[in-house]
Each structure stands twice: as C-alpha cells, then as structure tokens.
Amino acid sequence: MLTGRMEFREQLDLTFKVNGREHSISLDARVTLLDALREYLGLTGTKKGCNFGECGTCTVHLDGRRVNACLVLAAAAAGREITTIEGLADERDMLHPVQQAFVDQDAFQCGFCTPGQIMSAVACIAEGHTRSDAEIREWMSGNLCRCAAYPQIVAAVRQAAGD
C-alpha cells in the first residue's frame, strides 16, 4: 500500500526485512523503527536509551548504513534491509569479529550501550574510519557509554579493524 497511489493512512500494513527475514505487521503511523523492532518483532537486543537521537544505543543498519532507530518512522523503513545486533552472529552462533573484540578487550561494564556500540563499530570499520585512535573516537562519538568504557571500546574497534 506504500507504493502506487498516494494515500494518507493512520494504520499501516508494513513489511520489514530484518536480519534477512520478512515480517508483516500492522502499525500506527507514529511507531518508530526502534519500537517496531522491540515491541512488535520481539527483537529487544536494540536498546531504547534517550529516544531523542542523543545516545546512539538504538543504532541499527538501514540498507547497510548505521542510523538511530529512534529517529526513523517504522513506515519509512518498510521494504528496506534492516540489520540488528541479533543479525550479526552466524547461524552456528559464532560471534561476529566485532563482538569477539568487545569480549577480548573488556569493552563494556553494564552492557546497555553495547549493542549500539557494536552496530556502530561494524559500520565504522566498513566505512574505513579506523586509521587512527583519534579517527575511531570521532566516528564512534555518536554512541555514549555512561560506564565510560571508551578506551576499551577504541581498543576493540582497533582490534576488529585489524582482523
């Protein structure tokens, strides 16, 4: 219903491609991608922190690019490729190299920001913004860590970028 004739609707029938699987749900137009993932698809790995685009803990990949899921309407993400933290490990539950690097470098305390940190780090490495620690810090600045594990996070990104 989103393509073809332009029709304003309050309740929308949407199809999402999340971690390679299709899901069809009916949602109020106000629902964000973040709430659709957590509350309707049961994918609670993506965390809800500030809900204002200020903390980065809801970072997911939309068509391969990292974005704040709280700043995207679910309707705007329909039909596009979405990857969440649940989609990183392989089918045999082998950790993604960035996940392994966070474990190796002890890059978290409470762990709440970690899914967002890891999704951001995977994109940061793919973008090539890891040529120095300063560049890693700058391009990871959209992910806050209130436990202040920043030195270990930089080390984890550096390790994974070198793998």
Add this chain to the structure above:
Amino acid sequence: MQGFTYARAAGVSEALAAGREPGTAFLAGGTELLNWMRLEIATPARVLDIAHLSGLDAIETLPDGGLRVGALARLNDVALAPAVVARVPVLSQAILSAASAQIRNLATIGGNLLQKTRCPYFRAEEMLPCNKKQPGSGCAARDGLNDRHAIFGWSDTCVATHPSDPAVALAALDAAVITARGGGGRRIPINEFYLPPDAGQDRNSVLEQGELITAIEIPGSAPRSTYIKIRERESYEYATVSVAVALDLDVWRRIARARIALGSVAARPWRLTGAEQALAGLQPGAAAIAAAVECGFAEARPLAHNAYKIALGRNLVLRAIRLVAEMTP
C-alpha cells in the same frame, strides 16, 4: 506524540500538491521532525515522506565551477563527496563537525537548514515562556540563563541562535536555496533565507507551506576555506561559537576578498560584513588584521551571560584567517 497519517510521495509534483494543505509536514531524514512531534513543537496532521524521491540527491558541478547539491543528499554523502572536499572544504568540515555518524546518515542537507533552535526553554518538555513555541508567552531566556544565546540581531521576543553548522559554511559561500512550489519555485540567497527572530511566530525561514527545498547551489569554488567549531566537548555537540572563513588572495598574497560567517551567535548564520570590507587589501599576517576583524563586532549586543562570545568569536576569526592563509589548495 499526537496521531498523524502517513504517506509516501509518489513524485515531486504529487508532493507539492499534497504539501500545500495546511497541517502537512514533509519528512526527509526525520532527525528533527520526530523530535518536534515528541515535544509537540510540531503537530502535523499528515506526514508526507519524500526521502525516497529520485533525482533530488545528486551532487553535480556547475559550469562556473560551483556545485549543485540535491536537497535530499545525506549529510555524510555531501561531506565525503570528492568535489565538495576539493572545492569547498569549509562545507565538508562543517558537516563532519555536526551531529554523529548515525545522524549524518539520515539527515539531509535541505532538512538541516530547517532545524529549529536548541534553546533549552524552547526544547523543554514542560511548557516554559517561549514566543517561538507559544506566541505571546514571553522569552524565558531574555532575562534567564542565556550564556548560549545570541549576541547579534536578537529582539526582546527571542534571543535564540540557529544551530546548523552546514548553514554557516553555506552562508560564507553565498549559497542559494532552490525551492519548488505550486506557483513556481524560487532561488533564495541563503543570507536572505532566515527570518529575524521577532518575525512570524514559529516561522524561522521565508519558506511557505508546501514549498520544498530541492537543491542548494554554491557559486564558484572556495578551496581556501575552513570551518572551526568551539564546543564544550570535542565531538557530537552543538557549537558554542563557530566560524566559516573563505579567502581569495591576490598575486601578492593580500586578501582580495574575505567571506566570514559566525555560527551560534544569532538566529541565522551571521556574516561579518564590516570585517570583510576592512580586511580587503590586507596581508593575512599584518597587524591591522585584528582591528579589521573588530569592525565585524561593532553591532554585537551581549546578553547578561554571553559577553564571552564576543572575545571567543573574535579570536576564532583571527585563527581561521591564519589557518586559511597558510592553506595550499
């Protein structure tokens, strides 16, 4: 968040027709609109998604050496485009100093210009006196905490600043905002794009209901240009004061033309025209530079808590001129 209906625009002409109806908001990156709706700064009845419209995100070079940037180009794509880095480094630097990598993947260059102020009284979740949020309610910042507020062009109705970094670079570059609307589009010089703070209640720009920014045009190039942003933390923070400087030097390395815009000092990017005129003909290292820059601050009127912005702005301009003069484009 109040309820609304959503549709994806079928094309530009369909978007323009639907956008004319009051209560309709265009959705591009969404990084501002969603938060406005959460805070009820905006309560549109209809949200029209234009992000996917084709042909509005190209970055092209113009015959005069300038650039045309489609309004829906994402901020990161603009900042990293080789033509932008080479021809207008000030714009690339300004964009990369803004927000975060994630937000810059969503936010568009056209939408960025339409940000509203970050004044904490305006953005407060509870209702505080703010003429921009509720006309006639007063300005809590005028006699409240105003260390982050304007030193130029403010009025008693509003002392807020505009938060955009890219807009400051575009102001120094004499860019034009290209729009489309039902009765024909417009070409609006960016330095005439923003309205004074006491104009038009919640209107911040000259855009009309349903008028859509389709592109930004930058005349010529400015390889000798830079953006410096001072802020309370090194990244992912709004400017305390920022500056965009573009210099043309003559064969004797004197300043043939200086273009200087300050950010976070007014309700729009603030061109220092007085300083620009006084700088013409001077050597960048000359002692007279400081006095020439000072001419740009003659109209500054600090509030109770922000006189520091005058000293900060002056020093920032001097630093940017030194940096730009040393560039080897």
